Every structure is written in C-alpha cells, then in structure tokens.
Amino acid sequence: GAGVSQSPSNKVTEKGKDVELRCDPISGHTALYWYRQSLGQGLEFLIYFQGNSAPDKSGLPSDRFSAERTGGSVSTLTIQRTQQEDSAVYLCASARTPLAVTKNIQYFGAGTRLSVL
C-alpha cells in the first residue's frame, strides 16, 4: 500500500478482555516495529520483526503481550487480559530493510488508540 495502515483506529475495551491490533506495512518493507505511546511519554519500543521472525521482543512489557507477522506482511499485536495501564496509542512502523543502514527510515502508521475501561 501507499503507507502503513493500522486498524482499528480506536478501540475501547473492558478490563480483562483480549484485543488484537493490526498493522499492514508498506509493500516490500521487510522490517516492522511496534511502539507504544503512553500519555505524556515518548514512544517506547515493543517488538521488531524481520520478515516473519521477531529477533527482538525485549520491549514487550509482560507475557500478556504477543505479536506475530505472517507472509512477511501483516502483523498483529495481541494483548490478553487487558489492564487499565495498557491504555495508550500503539504505533506500527515499517522500513525497507535494516541492512541498508544509510537509507533505513521508519515510516509510521497513524496508530491505534486503545482505551481500557
């Protein structure tokens, strides 16, 4: 696609429910990143995919968070048993390849605003 697409744009859920957030990267981009933006905070890294593999999951805050990527394209971030502290904007970014370092720029989607009541 022309840009990184994320859905839904907004999600309201009840505490304890599971949610799935979707990211559709730019076509041909092999690298995909998830970040979380909490109120008053910068963006914090969650997980990185290269193709379908996730060599860096170091930012996932707990085992309630998981992500997968299929076909080297769409990625889904799943949060199980949501808590109020999970409320944030979840941003996805993609890059052509991390190997072309000088040209590696991350392009961001508009994010999913998650509100846990």
Place this chain on the structure above:
Amino acid sequence: AQTVTQSQPEMSVQEAETVTLSCTYDTSESDYYLFWYKQPPSRQMILVIRQEAYKQQNATENRFSVNFQKAAKSFSLKISDSQLGDAAMYFCAYRGSSGTYKYIFGTGTRLKVLA
C-alpha cells in the same frame, strides 16, 4: 543503554518567527543516526529531518535545520519562518548502526504557533 532527553515539554512561537527545540542524548556508540519526527493531531508520525553522526555538516530541509554537536551529544531543531501548520508534537529519536535499528525516542515537545 542509549537515552534521549527533550527538556522542553512545550514551546510557543509567533507565526513567521524562528524557534529551536532541544534534544540531548547519551550513547557510547560512535556511529548512529538522529531524527526529528513531527506528530500532528492525526497521530501520523512524519519524518522532518535526519542526521548521520559521521557527517559534520548539519542537515537542512527547507525551513528546518539542525544544530548537531556530537561532542556535546546535542541535536537541536531550528524551525524558521514558523507556520500554523508546524504546530504539533516533535519527537527526537536515536538509532544505532547495528542490531535491530529500533528507535529510542524522547518524550516530545509540543509546539504551539501563535497567529
């Protein structure tokens, strides 16, 4: 671990004037990349400008320029001839030159442009 600090939570500038947003960072790496991203209310992060640490020359993109001081680990953004459309959150970001190339972000500066 690398850190990025933006010490100005909010800044205001008069339309057509110049404003400078500050960013400092900490790293032990010698080769890295620095970015300024703009986030308007639409939440879409837009790349404003980037700087390669190995380049001494400061990057410039139209009305946007940076003052990169490698020894001081400082990377400020100057916006000249400010326009109403420049109002947004601005994030400074660091990326290393190895590993996963994940970004380390500052907490952002909200820029208000006054008519």
